[in-house]
Amino acid sequence: MAVDSSLAEMHWKHDLLGSIEVGIVVLDKEFNVKVWNQFMENHSSIVPGMIQDKNLFEFFPEIDNEWFMRKAAPAFSLKSPVFIIWEQRPYLFHFDCNRPITSQANYMYQNITIFPLASLTGQVEQVCIVIYDVTDEALSKLAMQSLNAQLENINRVDGLTGLYNRRFWEEQFIMEYKRNHRSKNPSALIMLDIDHFKKVNDTHGHPAGDEVLKIVGSIIKKATRETDIAGRYGGDEFAIILPDTPAADVEFVAERIRRLVEKCTVVYDEVNISITISIGIAGFKHNFTDNIQWLDSADKALYQAKNSSRNRVILSE
Known part of the structure; x- marks a missing residue:
């Protein structure tokens, strides 16, 4: 059919x-x-x-x-x-x-x-x-995008403190310097380091020193805004860019970080370690000829803080 x-x-x-x-x-x-x-x-x-x-x-x-x-x-x-x-x-x-x-x-x-x-x-x-x-x-x-993001994060972040590493921080610093030259908005830079950090390493060992660095890094994270750019500049030295913030207002932030560190006790191997930090602040100035001048200005303020009894905040003139 x-x-x-x-x-x-x-x-x-x-x-x-x-x-x-x-x-x-x-x-x-x-x-x-x-x-x-x-x-x-x-x-x-x-x-x-x-x-x-x-x-x-x-x-x-x-x-x-x-x-x-x-x-x-x-x-x-x-x-x-x-x-x-x-x-x-x-x-x-x-x-x-x-x-x-x-x-x-x-x-x-x-x-x-x-x-x-x-x-x-x-x-x-x-x-x-x-x-x-x-x-x-x-x-x-x-999965590949996630892996790339993780690798990018590793390339940006200091593995010990969780802040930006020096290379990435410097890239952001140069961009902020250029942005400030085009803008009238004030920005400021904080440089800080840990007082007598070598003594901590010599007395308690480098693992104890690493724990101190971690604690300071976590305090900086908590005390700064999401828009601020905080990095480990090297050794026990840290740097923070505060966009669109007058230097006078940054003194409040710097003092807050200083007090939090001063009140903090780092416990390592059942030993209490007290620490303090010294801080220098420099506001951006349009007469800076390059970003290094801005950095040097904050570094000189930090040097003054360390030479005047430490555990202080100094605002660059």
Whole structure:
């Protein structure tokens, strides 16, 4: 018996839509669902009979319908395909990630293509959405980005104190110097070091000295703002850039750091170690010819503090 040709065509189309490993959704201009393939059924637990001729947004309220309608508009009006990659929006349909339990993904990452489907009259009455599962690719790229961020952080941060290292701090200092030459906003620089730090190392050992450096670094972090740029300049010397801050106001910050350090007792190997710091402050001046002059100004103020009984804050003239 001959098989009806239309029935045979329907059969192979059904097999095709069911076997391909991508989601296929066909929508009309009202965004009612006309085709819902096996991939979509498997990941949504919605069978075609449930969603056929129903509005897509009723079943997936997480889809921003205004945004999606704007994205699909060129496919309807210009007969132009539309592409949405996971970096722009992680997913269109919130499907669970069916990866092993060790996967870090909470959902399926998706790339989306919206194709226009022209009728015999040449008018686009429907569009086809193709949903690609790109979770493996996305996780790989995100892991690489995370690794690069960690490496970048390692290159910027002093491993002992958690503040910026000298190389990165100096880069920021040069940029701030140039910015101040273009701007009228005042900025200031703090230079500080630990009083009699060599004695700490000689008396209690270098591990104790490292603990002192860690504590001072943590105090500086707590006492400064997110916009301030604090770094370990070298050895027991620290430097802090305070953008858009008059030098007179910085005295308050410097005194706060000094008092916190003075009140702090570092405990190492059951030994209490008392420490103090000396601080020099220099405000930015437009007659500085280079950033080194600004640094020298703060360094001279620090030198004055150390030569006048230490544990002091000196503001450069």
